[in-house]
Amino acid sequence: MSIDSDSAALFPDEVVTRAHTRLVEVPGLDGRVALVTIDNGHDHTKPSTFGPAGLASLDSALDEAFAAEPAAIAVTGKPFVFAVGADLSGMGQLSEREYAHRIAKAGHDVFRRLTESEIPTFAFVNGAALGGGLELALSCHYRTVADNAGAIAFPECFLGLFPGWGGTQLLPNLVGADQAVTVILENSLNQNKMLNPGKATGMGIFDIQLESPDFLEESLRWAVRVVNGSSTVQRAEIDRGQGWDDAITRAKEIAASKTHGASPGVNKAVELLELARNNDLDAGYAAETEALADALMTDELRAGLYAFDLTQKRAKKPAGAPDKSLANDVNKVGVVGAGLMAGQLALLFARRLEVPVVLTDIDQGRIDKGVAYVHGEIDKLGAKGRLSSDGVNRLKALVTGSLDKSAFADADFVIEAVFEEMSVKQQVFGELEQHVSPETVLATNTSSLSVGEMGAKLAHPERVVGFHFFNPVAVLPLLEIVRGERTDDTTLATAFTVGKKLKKSCVLTADTPAFVVNRLLTRFLGEVIASVDEGTPFEVADRALNPLGLPMSPMVLLQLVGPAIAQHVNETMHAAYPDRFGLSDNLRRFVDAGKTGVWTTDEAGNQIVDPEVAELWQQGDEPLSEEQVRDRALRALAEEARIMLDEDVVVEAADLDLCMLLGAGWPFWLGGITPYLDRSGYSELVNGKRFHQPGVASLPSS
Amino acid sequence: MAAPASATADTSSGPASAGTPRALRNVVFVDGVRTPFGKAGTKGIYAETRADDLIVKVIRELLRRNPDLPPERIDEVAIAATTQIGDQGLTIGRNAALLAGLPKSVPGFAIDRMCAGAMTAVTNIAGGIGFGGYDIAVAGGVEHMGNHPMGEGVDPNPRFVSDNLVDSSALVMGSTAENLHDRYPNLTKERTDAYAALSQQRYEAAAKAGRIGADLVPVATRSSESGWGLATADEPPRPGTTVESLAGLKTPFRPHGRVTPGNSAGLNDGATGCVVADEETARGLGLPVGMRMVGYSFAGVEPEVMGVGPVPATEKALHRAGLSIDDIGLFEINEAFAVQVLAFLEHFGIADDDPRINKWGGAIACGHPLASSGVRLMTQLSRQFAEHPEVRYGITTMCVGFGMGGTVIWENPNHDETAGGAK
16 A cells, blocks of 8 residues: 555544554464454543544554464454544545545445455454444454443444445445445434444344453454364355345435435445445445545535534534523422423423422412323433433422412523513513522523523623423434523623533524524525415425435424424514515415315325415415425525524534535535535535635535 | 331340351362463553453453352352452452352452462451351452552551560561571572572473463453454463572662562552362352362461461461371462472471472562452462372461461362372
8 A cells, every 4th residue: 555655644633543453372373363453542532533644554563463364363443442443634634536435435445454364354343433444344254242341333324424444345345235225224314314233234234242341351262263163153144036135225315305316425325335245355346436536526525524514513512602601500490381392491401410300380280290201211321221210219209380370489590481472581580580590591492582681671681591401302303502691700700511411512603583493494494485475386396405415405494393483483584684584375274274274185095285374375476396496495495594603603514504504404515505605616605705715515626 | 118017036045045056167179260360560551451440351261160149049249359448449259259159149358468468368258157057159359560669558556566565577578588597597598599480390391281371361451552452371480580689689679688589479459369169069069069168277487577377377287187297298389489488388397399399380480469368379370289189188377468368278078088199
């Protein structure tokens, strides 16, 4: 390989993973085992990855191993980590296809030495094995896995990529195409679901699972038995006919439903899996190499890597958050409102903060119902084994209800989840202030109302902060933390600290209507609805955004959010920005009629517009094409995002993207939204400038 | 927690009524293993390995080698360590039981008698078994002298000096060995060097015959510099050692002294463990019986000459057992210092090179990770018993820092009266 000398130039910031070869004597074996350790020299919080220098190190470690003519070669990782794949930050900086090709090929060339070795090769997967790490393991003849190994997955499709160092070829030929589709596509596109060692072993990815206390010792013993022939390894029969066909069909369905074909990387994964049917590594690896070199030079992938970086780094260090040392301790929480949202909040606070949580509402009946709901959810967690019986008892004891707000006297943090009406919320906060200390944080889960106005009448408005969750609260990771005009740093710091303990990714937003996610979604949905109002058929309008690969179509989104809530937010936005957020009489009629969705299914199971909806929706006679609807929606998004930055709603465009990734589930290949607006030209078209310089979330301009 | 009514009734009618008959039960050594021993320090094989992980490997190997032992039947895990802090702290027996994956119902404790820690773990458990408190238990010891140098964190009471309780040399083991030379002037450096060379040669022969390796559990050893390795053999032995090669070594404890690194054990890391059981329980489970415990004694001596400890401990144990030194066919004596072994042999009139003594060499060759060594002696004696059915009794004995000795007398269950030997 020739990459070593250039590697510093290619990957200037590579944290080099070194491979060390040691020749060890193992009882019962004639000859030695060349034991190769993959170790980047950091502890487990910085797992080992492969860049060009790392691959070169592995290559020379293998030189050393083969030169010793051992009885077996085994690869393992540093404590708790096997290897977690390619060095993504380096990959995201490659400027030439030629370099991308070299790295793609280098991975294959080095790993393949283990596959084609005449000497038996083993991977002892002692910990996390992701992407290229798992491909390294699959490249060996045999694999053991430790029962405490976390994180076994091919996360590539999640990033808009595909396993490119052998994964698409090796996995289906080891465990069958169907299971490979599950791991490579289904799991990855299902919020990057990981395998546990037992499950992965059951699938046949590993030959044997061994207990962690003496994993390496027992792996070596097992390897000796395999080498000596006293243990034989059973491998699944691979169905290369109908089974393979069915798997590819399923892969296409998954890709279609999860990405609408919008991710070239995911499409390529399906193609490569089809190619693997012949089990021809020369052809398969060549195709992977070319595809990887191509993919690394696409804007989609750069946007995916950018998005990944945001969720891994920016989400953990929220921009604009005050120093956490300013935060006050939160040892008791109050929840005002005992409805479904309040119940979800109470459960989350009790589980994550493990402090008393008191619910209140306007009458004892509602309170009892709210507490019973939370206790019921806690019981469900117990029944699922997510909580021990002691844990169930503990959490239930933490969640109580009180009609008397004096129960909040010693609460440090009170959140309201009452009806979305400014006067109601002001009244709640006013009443609370009679009971709580001046430092108690008063948080609102409002989705669109002004946080500043909510606190305006208080003696201590500086303790009011917006704390906007996304439904379902337990699932969606985003928390928009809203700084009102008078919110002080202590309150804000406390809010961020609480948000982090709730395991949410917090983004700071200004106190502007609907904050980030709802504002962008409302703007975009408003344009689609306006198109329908003007005469565009629902079918056309609702398909218009498919090329972006959003998690759901606009009308399905409307149904999920709830038309009444959407209408309410839209009214708020219209009041604030009447020029850009129009009101739809049709939507109002739709809400008034109590309709929840546009789509329904006919007797034959086909999706059709609900006839009642068709009836009440009065359309104009100026239909747009799909392309026109899309153009209109994207222009609107580009305009709104730019205005939001001009209004300082968030610190940077990256925060808008983080919100859309985590709060709306918008895909990695869009980079959230602004990288897509840049690369599709809408940023410059609408605003006269990009959100990011070329090279950020996109290819550098050459 | 309130006991059920029936249990309360049982306890009130049980021990409360004086004179409940008790049967003394036979205690047997089922099986023992150890890690390879390493050299303490940053270059040693265990430089980046934790002490608790060492003992965990031992416990798991005991279970692997004895599949007939149901883990939930283990009544106690008694683990010795001299320095009980850091990776040897947290009540090492309990800590190790949990880390080894034993059922949480299995208790454990930590024990300390310096070098005789593991030996004391065994005698302590044996007492409990004899009394009926346990049926079966794990006993062992660990010392990572790289992580825990001798004397780490000690704070001797100033009265030791002010009240002339002990000489300051009593705290330095090498100095106590020099003191022993003073006491027995005929134990010359030439004799200790000769003994040391013999120990190395015996060890080398035993290792070549596969006798040493058979009792070792391989340990994966981490090195952040060079990757994982596997310890499968003791690190300290120096094959090819001769009297001549020992002659010129330095005497770190006294100018022109007699005690050298060559005629004493080094500073080492390692762990040992064994299964000790009530004989009926062991036989009922189908477990092997390596040795039957006859008796044991510990004895104190002047701390300045702690190395003489095995002499009164052995006299006492023999007396209690009604045996004489002539009944003992095999000896495993710990070799903290050659002079201390020779003092023992001299006392009992046994030749320096008597073949019954440390047949496979001793700590001078393989190393002496303080609290772990006692069980190494026992494991080796049990293996030698199997090879020598003509021998009926053997002892394991060792000197202990701060002026003590400990001896356990064992009976060979393989002993065959017809095999010829009366002993």
